[in-house]
Amino acid sequence: MVTWILGSDNSFHLLAVVTLLGAICWFITYLSKRSYRNLPPGPKGLPFIGDVRHAVDPIWLASPERKNEYGELMYTSTLGQGILVINSQRVAIDLLEKRSNIYSDRQRFISAGDYMTENLSFTLTPYDDVWRRFRRASMDSFSKSAVSRFYPIQNREAIMLTLGFMKSPSALQKHFERHALSILLSVNYHHPPTQSEDDPIVVALANHVRRLLHEMEPGVRLVEFFPWLRYIPSRFTQWKQNARFYYNHDSLMFEGLVKKVADDLANGIDQPSFSASLIKNQSKHNLSERERAWLAGDMLAAGTETTSTTLHWWLLAILVYPDVQARAHAELDEIVGYARPPTFSDLPSLPYIRAMVKETLRWAVIAPFAVPHVSTTDDWYEGMYIPKGTICLPNIKVLNSDPNVFGKDAERFDPARHLNKKGEEVKAVMMDGREEGHVTFGFGRRLCVGKHLAEGTLAIDFATMLWAMKFERPEGAVKGELDVHTLVRSSLTTRPAPFEYKALPRFPEAVALLKEALELYQ
Ligand code: HEM
Numbered sequence: 001m002v003t004w005i006l007g008s009d010n011s012f013h014l015l016a017v018v019t020l021l022g023a024i025c026w027f028i029t030y031l032s033k034r035s036y037r038n039l040p041p042g043p044k045g046l047p048f049i050g051d052v053r054h055a056v057d058p059i060w061l062a063s064p065e066r067k068n069e070y071g072e073l074m075y076t077s078t079l080g081q082g083i084l085v086i087n088s089q090r091v092a093i094d095l096l097e098k099r100s101n102i103y104s105d106r107q108r109f110i111s112a113g114d115y116m117t118e119n120l121s122f123t124l125t126p127y128d129d130v131w132r133r134f135r136r137a138s139m140d141s142f143s144k145s146a147v148s149r150f151y152p153i154q155n156r157e158a159i160m161l162t163l164g165f166m167k168s169p170s171a172l173q174k175h176f177e178r179h180a181l182s183i184l185l186s187v188n189y190h191h192p193p194t195q196s197e198d199d200p201i202v203v204a205l206a207n208h209v210r211r212l213l214h215e216m217e218p219g220v221r222l223v224e225f226f227p228w229l230r231y232i233p234s235r236f237t238q239w240k241q242n243a244r245f246y247y248n249h250d251s252l253m254f255e256g257l258v259k260k261v262a263d264d265l266a267n268g269i270d271q272p273s274f275s276a277s278l279i280k281n282q283s284k285h286n287l288s289e290r291e292r293a294w295l296a297g298d299m300l301a302a303g304t305e306t307t308s309t310t311l312h313w314w315l316l317a318i319l320v321y322p323d324v325q326a327r328a329h330a331e332l333d334e335i336v337g338y339a340r341p342p343t344f345s346d347l348p349s350l351p352y353i354r355a356m357v358k359e360t361l362r363w364a365v366i367a368p369f370a371v372p373h374v375s376t377t378d379d380w381y382e383g384m385y386i387p388k389g390t391i392c393l394p395n396i397k398v399l400n401s402d403p404n405v406f407g408k409d410a411e412r413f414d415p416a417r418h419l420n421k422k423g424e425e426v427k428a429v430m431m432d433g434r435e436e437g438h439v440t441f442g443f444g445r446r447l448c449v450g451k452h453l454a455e456g457t458l459a460i461d462f463a464t465m466l467w468a469m470k471f472e473r474p475e476g477a478v479k480g481e482l483d484v485h486t487l488v489r490s491s492l493t494t495r496p497a498p499f500e501y502k503a504l505p506r507f508p509e510a511v512a513l514l515k516e517a518l519e520l521y522q
Pocket residue numbers: 122123124135142298299300302303304306307310366367370371372373440441442443444445446447448449450451453454
């Protein structure tokens with residue numbers, strides 16, 4: 001047969017086709033090997049399973065030693081999943097900002113994503129049409145100018161937080177968590193101030209976040225490693241039944257919160273809130289009722305713990321750096337005085353307080369890898385190959401203390417680094433010229449939507465708390481004893497290790513003046 005083919009007229013064509021196919025196969029193999037030979041440096045691990053041990057160890061991945069060992073980019077992989085750790089602002093900006101069009105997807109989770117949220121959790125949703133509509137709708141309400149309508153809520157909550165602290169200073173975490181959630185419930189639904197952490201909505205939300213994060217933990221769901229398991233019918237798979245149950249449960253919870261706002265609007269009660277804007281702009285945003293409810297609901301999950309954890313780090317920072325606290329007190333005394341607590345209208349005249357917001361976000365380690373991005377196409381960067389589907393981890397602590405950007409004293413908490421010699425705000429301390437002075441809000445198209453709201457909350461909280469109180473170490477505490485390095489993992493974020501402090505009123509009338517001011521916001 002072979003002889004016949006070779007001997008016929010067609011034989012030449014066939015031989016040519018086979019040779020050509022062979023050459024193409026060889027070329028593809030050569031190219032792919034060449035690509036994989038050019039992956040960024042990093043630990044290789046074992047054949048087939050890769051570097052499982054390190055890939056699931058965030059402390060190892062985030063350590064500044066990796067930068068010394070491998071440089072600005074480190075690539076590792078496990079079970080075929082590529083992971084890229086970005087260790088310099090320059091590269092983070094080049095990839096996640098300048099090539100944002102191909103680095104803006106999120107990691108896919110079958111259980112937490114496809115089943116438990118039907119991919120309607122804004123923070124986790126893939127880079128698709130739903131995300132685009134969510135992004136547009138939320139930018140309308142959370143832009144720098146739009147958030148000013150929430151100032152009265154933030155002012156009220158700053159006073160409530162300060163009064164709570166003055167009454168029971170030791171319960172810092174409870175105060176910060178109640179405060180952050182209460183702001184977001186009011187901003188989202190014009191909900192009245194939340195009084196305690198036992199409030200049913202507080203408990204329900206905490207459970208929602210806890211469930212999702214548990215579901216996303218590596219190794220909790222086998223289906224994440226063996227996606228074909230999703231095709232096993234629900235009656236044999238408890239995880240699928242649970243995920244469906246909680247999707248329906250959470251959808252009803254979020255829809256119920258928006259419905260209350262819709263009822264108010266129908267009854268002529270028109271108070272500023274994110275949900276009210278979504279309802280009024282229904283046709284512009286093109287969101288279904290369910291999408292709308294999940295969008296508003298995800299703001300609570302994304303904004304609560306991040307804000308409360310930042311406050312927690314700030315308190316530690318001003319204890320470790322009493323000189324910073326003293327300079328903030330001096331600014332408040334000069335600009336606000338002792339006759340009334342600060343308001344948003346004071347903030348333009350309080351550059352040191354505003355710089356303290358930037359510096360807290362730079363110095364604190366709130367989310368060590370922000371929220372990972374995923375690449376959507378194969379890419380080449382400075383001769384290195386980055387395969388499609390790579391999980392990209394910006395190493396926030398390393399980027400925020402990059403000596404090329406912040407100098408040799410980057411470890412120090414020093415708001416003055418964001419000011420010039422005259423004490424005025426310096427707009428850009430960053431490589432891309434962005435104004436924040438840190439990369440804690442993430443990058444590119446997925447940059448934190450709530451950043452303006454969060455900055456306002458932190459500024460008015462710092463101003464109000466420092467106007468009323470002085471924070472000190474308890475008697476007998478030795479300088480240098482405070483631990484600024486340990487990271488205690490909470491659900492979404494990392495907090496500092498527990499520490500002791502005293503919160504002392506700065507002058508006798510502070511409580512009465514705060515209570516008086518609070519009445520204006522009731
Ligand atoms: C200090 C407080 C906050 C910090 C440190 C923080 C940090 C972040 C980070 C790191 C991301 C991921 C960015 C990226 O993927 O590159 C993010 C995304 C997001 N944040 Fe924030 N955030 C804070 C407050 C808030 C608040 C108050 C809200 C709601 C009003 C909010 C809503 C969101 C949303 C919805 C996303 C997802 C955006 C998207 O995937 O397109 N955040 N935030």
